[in-house]
Amino acid sequence: MYKVDIVGLGAIGAAYGAVALKKGGSEIRVLVDDSRYSVYKDKIIEVNGEPFKFAAASPAYRQGAFEGPADLMIVACKYPALEEALEVAKQFAGENTLVMTVLNGLLSEIVAVEKLGEDRVLHSFxxxxxxxxxxDRVDYRNIGRIVFGAVPQGPEDPRVLKAREILEEAGIPYEVPQDILAMMWKKFMINVSGNQLSAVLELNYSYFQEDEDLQALLRAVMMEVVGLAQLKGVNLSENAIDEYLNSVKKHDPLGKTSMHQDIEAGRLTEVELFAGHMLEMGEELGVDLPYNRMLYHLIRIKERQAGARQKA
Ligand SMILES: NC(=O)C1=CN([C@@H]2O[C@H](COP(=O)(O)OP(=O)(O)OC[C@H]3O[C@@H](n4cnc5c(N)ncnc54)[C@H](OP(=O)(O)O)[C@@H]3O)[C@@H](O)[C@H]2O)C=CC1
Ligand SMILES: CC(C)(CO)C(=O)C(=O)O
Incomplete structure (x- = not known):
């Protein structure tokens, strides 16, 4: 029986954690920092209407959950909480613990490698x-999958094979693509355009499906991502843009991106993961990215307006 840690029992962590608890094939433990422990040790989370109780542990309170390091750690927090969550992860990770930071964007693996070392970290989203x-309620219609791989080793890396076995036993759906970096950039392109524009404009998917002006903006922002990807030698073509605009037609018209939900809830968003990272890469490569520059500032203003970011 494999042992799996979940760091971040939010929308993603609870959904995949509940799938694994229900299957009962693996041991599941939720890791939190000491300040959260008293809340999480008795927390009941309702996932699609069914109650789930996860065994919790924190660096100072380890009783009541399995002992020793996990075989796989799934880190599923939002980007502003990543450093803190990885501090917790570091205190539980064993020499052979594999780590997946399933956050959106391209930065979480870089931060995880800095904190936990290259050998443990697989690329994932x-x-x-x-x-x-x-x-304490989590709802989903589609469970989707964790997409992962090893960079630069590829799908046959022994750590990838081991992680497949672990996820298989846990019942968590997964995909191992040939080129994980290309897949990550494709998702990044969707988040940089869709999440950011929907957060600024506070629009649900019906506008993505019907509004010509929004579609023109989505295209323009996606082109900035495709341009950077190509400069970096990543296999992302312009075709991905139409692919996304077609696939978004199948989304629930009333659905909203996670960044739009963050703005509505008055939380800090993942803007540093999207426009923030785009601008950093643009600067390194000497490329101006006017759409992302505008989005970066607009989103930070929205965060301030929503009370999530301190006024300067
Ligand atoms: N929701 C979705 O459908 C999708 C999300 N994503 C991406 O997945 C990632 C996770 O998103 P999501 O699950 O929605 O985020 P949530 O905000 O729902 O959950 C994050 C969780 O992390 C917990 N957390 C924060 N700090 C710590 C810490 N130090 N130790 C332990 N736990 C901590 C929070 O706990 P607390 O509540 O106690 O603060 C919260 O429960 C993001 O990058 C998001 O963009 C990608 C695709 C779809
Ligand atoms: C569902 C999707 C792809 C929307 O852009 C997403 O990743 C998010 O909302 O964070």
Whole structure:
């Protein structure tokens, strides 16, 4: 029986954690920092209407959950919480613990490698999942999958094979693509355009499907991502843009991106992961990215307006 840690029992962590608890094939433990422990040790989370109780542990309170290091750690927090969550992860990771930071964007693996070392970290993200958290309730229509791989080793790396076995036993859907970096950039392109524009404009998917002006903006922002990807030698072509605009037609018209939900809830967003990272890469490569520059500032203003970011 493999041992799996979940760091971040939010929309994603609770959805995949519940799948694994229900299957009962693996041991599941939720890791939190000491300040959260008293809340999480008794927390009941309702996932799609069914109650789930996860065994929790923190660096100072390890009783009541399995002992020793996990075989796989799934880190599923939002980007502003990543450093803190990885501090917790570091205190539990064993020499052979594999780590997946399933956050959106391209930065979480870089931070995880800095904190936990290259050997433990696989590249990963979530695809096709549409889970939403309201307090201790999590709901989803599509469970999607964790997409992962090893960079630069590829799909045959022994750590990838081991992680497949672990996820298989846990019942968590997954995909191992040939080129994980290309897949990550494709998702990044969707988040940089869709999440950011929907957050600024506070528009649901019906506008992505019908509004010509929004579609023109989505295209323009996606072109900035495709341009950078190509400069970096990543296999992302302009075809991905039409692919996305077609696939978004199948989304629930009333659905909202996670960044739009963050703005509505008055939380800090993942803007540093999207426009922030785009601008950093643009600067390194000497490329101006006017759409992302505008989005970066607009989103930070929205965060301030929503009370999530301190006024300067
Ligand atoms: N939701 C979705 O459908 C999708 C999300 N994603 C991406 O997945 C990632 C996770 O998103 P999501 O699940 O929605 O985020 P949530 O905000 O729902 O959950 C994050 C969780 O992390 C927990 N957390 C924060 N800090 C710590 C810490 N130090 N130790 C332990 N836990 C901590 C939070 O706990 P607390 O509540 O106690 O603060 C919260 O429960 C993001 O990058 C998002 O963009 C990608 C695809 C779809
Ligand atoms: C569902 C999707 C792909 C929307 O852009 C997403 O990743 C998010 O909302 O964070």
């Amino acid at each position: 979530c695809m096709g999942i549409d889970t939403v958290k309201h307090g």
